[in-house]
Amino acid sequence: MAASTSVKVVLLDIEGTVCPISFVKDVLFPYALKVLPDTLESLWGSPDFAKYRNAFPSEYSSSRGALGAHVRDLVAKDVKVSYLKSLQGYLWESGYASGDLKAPLFPDVAAKLSEWRHRGLRVMIYSSGSVAAQKLFFKHTDAAPTSDLTTQISDWFDTVNAGLKTDASSYETIASKHPEFLPGEWLFLSDNVKEVDAAIEAGMRSVVVQRPGNAPLPPEVPQRLRVIETFESLDDDLNVRTS
Numbered sequence: 001m002a003a004s005t006s007v008k009v010v011l012l013d014i015e016g017t018v019c020p021i022s023f024v025k026d027v028l029f030p031y032a033l034k035v036l037p038d039t040l041e042s043l044w045g046s047p048d049f050a051k052y053r054n055a056f057p058s059e060y061s062s063s064r065g066a067l068g069a070h071v072r073d074l075v076a077k078d079v080k081v082s083y084l085k086s087l088q089g090y091l092w093e094s095g096y097a098s099g100d101l102k103a104p105l106f107p108d109v110a111a112k113l114s115e116w117r118h119r120g121l122r123v124m125i126y127s128s129g130s131v132a133a134q135k136l137f138f139k140h141t142d143a144a145p146t147s148d149l150t151t152q153i154s155d156w157f158d159t160v161n162a163g164l165k166t167d168a169s170s171y172e173t174i175a176s177k178h179p180e181f182l183p184g185e186w187l188f189l190s191d192n193v194k195e196v197d198a199a200i201e202a203g204m205r206s207v208v209v210q211r212p213g214n215a216p217l218p219p220e221v222p223q224r225l226r227v228i229e230t231f232e233s234l235d236d237d238l239n240v241r242t243s
């Protein structure tokens, strides 16, 4: 049965959805750890760095050694806690500015963002990466001829302004920030099944994105959720279709 409303907002995850997981795990995370010791050494007492440092629990923010060890531990466990994500965004700034970091998008992504925008859809981001990190990522992509895609994005959500991505309440928070759209007019795309389940629980449409390099999905997933490998498969969903 066709749904009565069409999709008006595409809400995108980043890692495993618009770029390979390996870029985050093997490039971004190691880059932050590489520049961390010098950053702690040179900026420890600076007011600029204080907001990142003081966001950590006091047992870690009180010494360079404790903070460095805690950051390494969190990264090794891929803990998506907001104070780590804010610090990582700060540490990535120099890499993007120097050209050492460039976000590798899956080949369909840039063209689809542009097409959706031209069709009147809004495109928004919801990632565990901080909003600052999201903006750096989309400003410095490998898309040609325009590598800065930030103008394609209407709004940005992270664990600070929306909440954890596996909580349905986070998607309710996001929808409440744009009351001009009904929950059913949002389409959330993510590689993470728990995130997709949470978005659906909140009344959004949501689809699992299974990209090269993502872990295999449990066999039950395609039986109960729509799974796509490229945004090109979404053309029907973006007209009128059952979620």
Ligand SMILES: CSCCC(=O)C(=O)COP(=O)(O)O
Binding pocket: 013, 014, 015, 016, 024, 028, 080, 085, 088, 126, 127, 128, 129, 130, 133, 134, 137, 165
């Ligand atoms: C903004 S790029 C950094 C992504 C990141 O730090 C991360 O943990 C990825 O999480 P996502 O929610 O995009 O899967």
Ligand SMILES: [Mg+2]
Binding pocket: 013, 014, 015, 016, 017, 190, 191, 192
């Ligand atoms: Mg993801």
